[in-house]
Amino acid sequence: MGEANDQGETRSSGKRREWLAFLFVTAVVVPLLTIAAVVGYGFVVWMLQIFVLGPPGHGG
């Protein structure tokens, strides 16, 4: 009986942990990484424009 109860608790806490991890990654981690990637890309292009490419050109 006690064992079954323990199993039930582990089950529900495992479920909780899974949902938390899933939502945390989809709603927080991935969006932040995406923004960081876009921001980083923008900065790299900006720096390239300053040091290598010059101002954005025709159709550039």
Place this chain on the structure above:
Amino acid sequence: MKIIAALWNTLKRPPVHISLGVIILVSFLGGIIFWGGFNTAMEVTNTEKFCVSCHEMENNVYQELQQTVHWSNRSGVRAICSDCHVPHNWTDKIARKMQASKEVWGAIFGTINTPEKFEAKRLELAQHEWSRFKANGSQECRNCHDYDSMDWDEMSDEARRFMEPAAERGQSCVDCHKGIAHQLPQQMGSVDPLLAGLVREATSVSLDEGETYFSAKSVDLYTDAERTEQAGVLQVATEVNVLETQDDSVKLEIAAWRKEKGFGRVLYEDFGQNISSAVLDKDIAQHGAMIETHQSDVVDELTGLPWGQVSVTLWAEKGAYLGNREALWETAGQTYRDACSVCHTEPAPEHFDANTWPAMFSGMVGFTNMSAPTQELVLKYLQMHSSDFVDAAH
């Protein structure tokens, strides 16, 4: 650390409790919401309201824009900040948004938080935009103003004369149309470094009585040596004879011609030519005892106007005269070539005669950023190097 490890433990195993369908659905919805939010945020930062939310923009450039055709016009189409200042291409747009971090820095530390600071930086800021427009052929202008959509027949002849060749070359709009949506930097409208150098040089030229000099700038003329009663203005690059010096003042004799119709206020370089040397006040021109008439009623056949040869003797400040006109003409010629060749091949000065140049010049000078004193000098240069003064003329 423990939390991250637990998270990693959960993530690295296939889900036990959440179905694949739920994961797909939630992730898909999350993606839509994220992308929508991202685009909305990008658009918000492109709105005029966002741009003028800092007072640097609101109080300076935004007020200036409201005086221009890009704010209100007969067709009711207008440009907002981002139409001209943010590239529309995605990569360049993102790079520009990141560049704005510098603007955020400036807003926090007050780099241009007063009108004076802004004015001091205006030239630099304008040059950033001009070099950007130069590089992309004024792409942001051409998003609306397309050479291919210009109907030459609808254009005035004057506009067409310059727009058609520009279209053939695909010329960058801002090459000619600077200062169209905001004011030009003050430096460009007031100080010409070459001319300023000559004016400085003139301060150290010593004047000998009885010698001939040329004004390096326009100079106020007075009836008395104390320079209290103004009599008129001597124009730049005019020949004067120094009669007498007294303290900081000098008595000048200006030999000139003037029209004997009207008040005869304007003195001209030579008979029948509208090259002005000085402008006198009405009373002085009419009754002045300082004016000696040598010849009268010489009729110019082209206009039928009677001209008179006069010499005018008035006082002026010292230190504004050069021994010859060469340096002035050189500066003027350089300025003329630089300013005009931006948009078109400049005609040789001897292409027109002295009386044609003023109308020609005033029609074009609005496209340049020459200051008023520079304009005066350049016009005089053109007139005095016109076909009337050159043998090998057209």
